[in-house]
Amino acid sequence: MDTMEKLRILSDAAKYDAACTSSGVNRAGVKGQLGSAAACGICHSFASDGRCISLLKVLMTNICAYDCTYCLNRRSNDTPRATFRPQELADLTISFYRRNYIEGLFLSSAVFGSPDITCERMLETLHILRNEYHFNGYIHVKAIPGADETLLQQLGLLADRMSVNIELPSNDSLKRLAPQKSKENILLPMSRIRDGIKENAHDLIRYKSAPRFVPGGQSTQMIIGATPENDRCILQLSEGLYHKYSLKRVFYSAYIPVVQDRNLPALDTAPPLLREHRLYQADWLLRFYGFTADELLSEKTPDLDPMLDPKCSWAVRHPEEFPVEVNRAPYEKLLRVPGIGVVSAKRIIRARRQAKLDHEGLKKLGVVLKRASYFITCNGKMQCRLRTDEPAVLAGILRDRGLPQGGIQPEIPEQLSLFNPTKEDAVKCLTGQL
Structure with missing residues (x-):
């Protein structure tokens, strides 16, 4: 099998791994080395200057020793198999980089033989790229649960970001669908990467020339929709992972049925x-808006509302928190108002030191008034004349979005925060202004 045929098989097998995130690493070009790294974004993301930054996303091999029910690469599945040799994959990466196809590498793998064997092959690939080709670009590598701690340590010194897939939202689901994996084996490398990052931070303070260990931090990915866990269970798990393992990001992968x-x-x-x-919207609220999983969802409402984004849904359920006076409310209170994001809340704090704000001024600061108007006052006045009880506010929001007010719209695969979004809505969603 030639290299391009292997690439076709192994890049297709890697498509279910989520990698669309900012790298978190700024590294300037160095004379005599290839490439650089920018913190703004990777893998078909758009940088702040409009550039589309791309990665070679590929598996080392799709020959797997495990037989996870949900996975196309499971041992019992009849699918074309291929394996890259470390030198072959390194050559391919450099060749693509020199052709300006890519700016970095996202490397994952099925478990070939054993976790240690797989990790050794990935480590050899990174060693060739960094030390023989002097590749200075971005590299994201998937850690293999069950691999030796020394191998993970060496991988972390060569990679910019590492990730360990949590796979499924509960241990019961993991036992049922992936019996050869365990919660403990998955969480152990997470804790080792976390500890390695902390130790490295202390070393960098003491010795500025110390090698950097996973400077872009670690992330994880879980499959949703393959098992019966509700959204509250998933968000509680994510919240715990952020706090305990200092993750940069939890990725949610909607399960695509490929197995009977x-x-x-x-x-x-x-x-x-x-x-x-x-x-993803709720996750954003956990990370940047000061919400907790138990605030967003409860035992009575364990799943997110398909009609409203999580922040708006929370606001509608908590009328006692509103209206908020934008000229006096603290930053934390402003963040809870639908239509006011992190950027616009900071702008409000700065602007109101100079003058009192009105609704027109808020619009110029980037506030999405068609959401915020139901929940704020400017100098004691509301722009909206509707009653502020839950049915009236909900009806008004749905009307503004072009949705029927008497029932739930059939589920449509949307990647923005609103149905039928305007250009303004699209910009606010992409910049995280919920």
Whole structure:
């Protein structure tokens, strides 16, 4: 099998790994070395200057010793198999970089033989890239649960970011669908990477020339929709991972039915793309807006609202928190108002030191008034004349979005925060202004 045929098989096998994130690493070009790294974004993301930055996303091999029910690469599945040799993959990466196809590498792998054997092959690939080709670009590598701690340490010194897939939202689901994996084996490398990052931070303070260990931090990915866990369970897990393992990002991957099995959704089941999007929005609230999982969802309402984004849904359920006077409210209170994001809240704090703000001024500061107007006052006055009880506010929001007010719109795979979004809505969603 030639290199391009292997690439076709192994890049296709890697498509279910989420890698669209900012790298978190700024590294300038060095004379005599290839490439650089920028913190702004990777893998078909757009940088602040408009550039589209791309990665070679590929598996080392799709020959797997495990037989996870949900996975196309499982041992029992009849699928074309291929394996890159470390030198071959390193040559391919450099060749693509020199042709300006890519700016970095995202390397994952099935478990070939054993975790240690797989990790050794990935480590050899990174060693060739960094030390023989002097590749200075971005590298994201998937850590293999069960691999020796020394191998993970060496990988971390060569990679910019590492990730360990949590796979499924609960240990029960993991036992049912991936019996050869365990929660403990997955969390152990996470803790080792976390500890390595902390130790390296202390070393860098003492010795500025110390090698950097995973400077872009670590992330994880979980599959949603393959198992019965509700959104509250998923967000509580994410919240715990952020706090305990200092993760940069949790990725949510909507399960695409590719396997016929009694423990999985039927093949004709649509992927839960809208649910995935709502989870990403809620995750944003956990990381940047000061919300907790138990605030967003409860035992009575364990799943996110398909009609409203999580922040708006929370606001509608908590009328006692509103209206908020934008000329006096603290920053933390402003962040809870739908339509006011992190950027616009900071602008409000700065602007109101100079003059009192009105609704027109808020619009110029980037506030999405068609959401915020139901929840704020400017100098004691509301722009909206509707009653502020839950049915009235909900009806007004749905009307503004072009949705029927008497029922739930059929689920549509949306990647923005609104149905039928305007240009303004699209910009606010992409910049995280919920």
